[in-house]
Amino acid sequence: MGGTSVAAGRRVTRFLASHHRDVTCVVVDVEFDFLDDIGETLLAQSASSDEMDRFDEDEDHRDTVEENRTFWDNQHQLLQTSICRTSSLESRIRHATKEALQEIQSAETVCGCGRQMAVTSCRNCLMREVSWRLQKAGYNSAICKTKWRSSPDIPSGEHNFLDVIDSTKKGKVRVIVELNFRGEFEMARGSEDYNRLVRRLPEVFVGKVERLSNLIKILCMGAKRCMKEKKMHMGPWRKHRYMQAKWLGPCERNTSTASLSVGYSERILPMAKPRPKASMLTVDLLEKLPNMHCNAVEVV
Template identity: 50%
Template sequence: MVMENEEVSFADTVFGFWEDSQVHSVNSSNSSNDEEENYDDEEETFCTKEKNKAFWEEQGQLLQATLCRTSSIETKVRHATKEALGELNASERRCICGQLEVAKAKSCCRNCLDRDIRDRLLSLGFNCYISKSKWNNSPGTPSGEHTYLEVIDTSNSKRGEVKVVIELSFRAEFEMARANEEYNQLIMKLPEVFVGKGERLRVLVKILCSAAKKCMKEKNIHLAPWRKQKYMLAKWLGTYDRSTMETLPRAYTNRPQKPKTSMLTYDLLEKIPGLHCTTAVEVV
């Protein structure tokens, strides 16, 4: 029913309906756009999670495959190193450098442990060295130095010199305090003591540094320069000095040693009764 003094024209009816339709259309369009945006966000999040999952699975497979490969010289050096560490862990020894008094080998200072392992491998016929790498500061890479063991095999003239690296704290070199769960799971696959050729170590470093970069990116944290591939490779595959000359007396037990007699304190008259002493001559 139409009220008095109100007239509704055909135009009012038509355009009023059109305006109502437009408002409804806009609302429907906005609602549809919101649903599409939410769907796109969910799809993007799903794709990102799938890519991340695939990345960590691939890194784990590459790491496992690299660690499983070995050669005869690597197996020999690994076995000898394991036995040497076992002997040291089973015996009490004295820390030669004085940093620790009496301790198990696993808690002894690194310098003395390196020397002990090197000496044992030398006694087994391996050309074992204590190597110290050192590199200068460069763009994006701070300077540093690192000490490790290596065995040089020259038994095969065709292959030439083969370098087998021994790192006694390999897993610890890649541990990060703020790492995610995927990275920590990857690190747990590493051996505590690494024994392997240089080219195998190079592949492992690339895998682990790539994983560290991915981990920090996911957590929106800047990757420290000492975690980057160039820095890590310099530790074992950069410029280094080899040394087998530092020979220090070793004490594998805490039993007190007998005091050595010095000719400056040895009483010859008491120990050798037949010895006669002549009168001292004053020198002017």
């Protein structure tokens, strides 16, 4: 670092500047090398952390995809089981409903609401026609109307459908008949998994209350998962409580179909071709002048 000499009784200490600079340079070089090593280590750790994050995200994504696939597979199995199971009573009413709809379509029945359209295009008239035919077949059929008030979860609303009540030894059995069952669950922005689930529904549902309740639960769970996957808000009219209120809530039951037989619905009959009418003047001339012949005259 320096040298010491004695001059005139004094002790003088000299510092060697060149050596100090060398030591300083060495220290600085070591310091920067140390910082470079730390930087490389931090970068390596950061890269490793990013790779782990991406790995975790990929794992979470794979878990989510597998979870969704398992969910939809289970929903399809539950739906198939609920649809396939049927009783003899449900089968008979389903067959009678199918025949009634075929008769209405083949007869080209006109809407009785005063609108010039086919009865199949008017829901109210179609329900009356089907209910009337079910009653003619011996079933206790009626048009039901449910109506519910709004609540913090769902808005108010009302719904019309058909039912058949059958008396057995165990008591009364109620069978719901919904003529537009599939349409009640269709969604414009539904996912492919949800739409595929809806396509498996029958267009016309005929089944007991317990079966309908199971189907509502399956479809509402599917709608909720669909909205979650698409990160969209689920409308209150698609919630489980709202769909239950449509068919399973308190209802007014109307069995009156007297107006149907009196002319509630009109029938489209083939129009007869109008017969040509002779002029009274022509008739008189032919009677008075039977031998009269008219020559053709060319008009120029």
